[in-house]
Amino acid sequence: MxxxxxxxxxxxxxxxxxxxxxxxxxxxxxxxxxxxxxxxxxxxxxxxxxxxxxxxxxxxxxxxxxxAVEREAPRAVHLAVGLMAAERMDWLVEKATELGAASLTPVLMARSSLRLSGERAARKRAHWQAVAIAACEQSGRNRLLDVREQLTFQEYLPQAAASAEARWVLSLAAGTAPVRERATALATADGVALLSGPEGGLSPDEDAAARAAGFAPVTLGERVLRAETAPLAALAAVLLG
Missing domain, CATH: 2.40.240.20 (Hypothetical PUA domain-like; domain 1)
Structure with a gap:
């Protein structure tokens, strides 16, 4: 129907x-x-x-x-993703909605290929919210993915650090714990803030700052995934694994 x-x-x-x-x-x-x-x-x-x-x-x-039908995930996952090429952001918003993310915050990072400000940023946010609404209609979700206001990396970190949620950053560093391993250790109701970079990933300074702000590094394995694929793979591991 x-x-x-x-x-x-x-x-x-x-x-x-x-x-x-x-x-x-x-x-x-x-x-x-x-x-x-x-x-x-x-x-x-x-x-x-x-x-x-x-x-x-x-x-x-x-x-x-x-x-009174609910089709939400057992825990809230709040994605924060480095701004990337517009068509990749559209695809990411659509699939994150289908998989069950609670929110998505676009973050302006050092390596972001898409840079928005002012009225253009507001229009893009409205566009991405419309993409999320269409994905909810198709997938059966009754609650909308919250596409939040764009933040700079420096604005995002203290905001995330002030929450009581687990905080993870996707990393390729040696010795990093797999996403599934950390997800298994979470209580069912625990929320997660998941930070992922744009094309080219986080810069070394951003990676160090995220860790200093309490973000635990997590990995999806040794292969390098595209910027729009990596957060979705992590989201699926947390919510569907």
């Missing part, structure tokens, strides 16, 4: 107009009055809904029963 995210308060028995994005999607799918869809607002659970009217640019629905 088609699923749509709506940034509206939902309650059983009400009628409402779908937001423009969801309405366009319904029209593209050529759904008709009487058709059944599923709605979710990101606050948990999902609602049955029935299309009651199809206008030229608007779609009206009647909200039905609420289902």
């Amino acid at each position: 088609p699923r749509f995210h709506v940034c509206l308060h939902l309650s059983s028995g009400t009628e409402l107009a779908l937001p423009p994005g969801a309405a366009r999607h319904v029209q593209v799918l050529r759904l008709q009055p009487g058709g059944a869809i599923t709605l979710f607002d990101g606050a948990g659970g999902e609602w049955d809904a029935t299309i009651t009217r199809m206008g030229r640019s608007d779609v009206q629905v009647r909200v039905g029963a609420h289902h």
Whole structure:
């Protein structure tokens, strides 16, 4: 059944107009009055809904029963990734949403190939949040990946160090513990902040600063993975392993 995210308060028995994005999607799918869809607002659970009217640019629905369905991971993983080429960031956001990451913070690092500021950074954040919404609709998640405001590396470290979560940084250094090994040692409910670099990885100074801030180095093995692949592989090891 088609699923749509709506940034509206939902309650059983009400009628409402779908937001423009969801309405366009319904029209593209050529759904008709009487058709059944599923709605979710990101606050948990999902609602049955029935299309009651199809206008030229608007779609009206009647909200039905609420289902307290949760499909979230057993622990929260908060990704922090070095800004990288735009198409790689899009792919990373989509797959991180599908795998179950709780949040994603874009971090401007020394080797970042993509550099954003001001209005351009705000537009990119909105774009990535839209990518996450589409991935939630497709994958069955009822809670959105939180695409957070871009930070510089120097801004991110103290913010992460102030939390009570486990903190890991992906590293190729000799003697580094495998991700799976550290994940096995975590209690089920423990959250993790996972830091990963852009193309070319963290600089030596950034790696040293992350460790000094309490980030334990973790590895995925001896092969060098692409910047968009490495955090997803680590995420899968933590949440699906």
